[in-house]
Amino acid sequence: MARTDDRFRLAFNRLLDICGRWDVGDQLPSEVVLASEMGVSRTVVRASLQRLSDKGLITWQGRSKTVVRKPLSADRLEIRDEMVSVAELERRFLEWVLRFDVPAGTALNVAQLSRQFNVPAHILQEFLAGLSRFGLVERGSKGGWLLLGFTSEFAIELSDFRAVLELNAVRNLVELPDDHEIWSQLSILKDEHLRLQSEIETRFHDFSKLDEKFHTAINSVVKNRFVLEAQKVISLIFHYHYMWDKTHEMQRNAAAIREHLDWIEAMESRDVGRAEAAALRHLRTSKQTLLSSLRDHQLV
Missing domain, CATH: 1.10.10.10 (Winged helix-like DNA-binding domain superfamily/Winged helix DNA-binding domain)
Incomplete structure (x- = not known):
């Protein structure tokens, strides 16, 4: 077709x-x-x-x-499953925004974007309505949609909100029983981090995917629909910011791996204070890296 x-x-x-x-x-x-x-x-x-x-x-x-x-x-006419999924639409749209193809304040042409992203216009409208909760877009005064953009204020607020969510996840995680699946996941993640650490000079570009996998695993212990919705946007933004800033990329990713490993060991110790401290250290580093990336793009 x-x-x-x-x-x-x-x-x-x-x-x-x-x-x-x-x-x-x-x-x-x-x-x-x-x-x-x-x-x-x-x-x-x-x-x-x-x-x-x-x-x-x-x-x-x-x-x-x-x-x-x-x-x-x-x-009704039959529609073959050739349209992109909602998950793929989220990825494509946020990639488009986060690669700075359009400046903040741009009016969004729904008809044009629905063709660009290969989705029905009403699906895109519903997606934008959901995304408006996170402050990336808003309805225009005369209808339509306006791109608010990814600003330093947005980055700071998102980082602070991420910290709230993940510290809550850590508190829940350390109380889970030994037979919970998270412990085997963390063991596998630990091995993957150690393997990447030993091959960092040639594989440092692979860290962004491992970072997303790590944070997704931690947040998965909290069964909350609002957390899951927010995590979609958070994961994509923190995934893409690794693509923006190439300055000292290998050293920065190597340091993040060490912070992850410290965090994993703290959680495995079931010491909530130690686990929270390790989480905060990494989240603060990640926040500063994100803001540094924005400065490089003259958005701060």
Whole structure:
């Protein structure tokens, strides 16, 4: 199935949803309004309206588009699973933002971005609404979305929030029983850190993925939907900041590995005070590295 056909099928199904909100005998909105809500061109809207007319859902004469019957599930067009997942959309969008392709204050064109990220416009709208909770985007005064951008203030607030979450995870973790899966995970992570430490001169670029894996494991002991949602954004941002700052990258990553190892040993000792102290040392270092990366990009 061609991507243009993908877009038409998605747009048509979206128009069915819109049509379903109206009663029989009601008039559908103008093509301009429909195009804006669907995030597609007026050409696609007209093609979708013609399909509605052919199926007997509306009568269409000039500007008059009258609902004749309610849509049925059988009216929907099949969509093959070729669109990106929500998780992939999160990764692509945040990568786009964090690589500084667009400045803060940029108005986001949902129709254009939905094509760029290969997702339906309404899925992108829902994603942006969820992302607005973290202060990266906000609704514009006249509708649409505005990119607030990744600023030093955002980095500081995110780092401080990360510390709250991870210190809470540490307190929970050290109280877990010996047969909990986290202990075997930490043992494997410890071996992976030691292996990378011994090969740091040739594999220091691999640390960002190991760092994400390590922090994800620690936070996994807290079963809280809000923590999981925040962790998505935190993980991606702290993953990408390793790509921004290449100054003394090997030495910086080697130091972070040592901090991780100290943290793991502290947790394994079940000493909550020692584990919290080790966590704070690493989180403070990570915060300073993030701010340093922003300074290099003249964002501080």
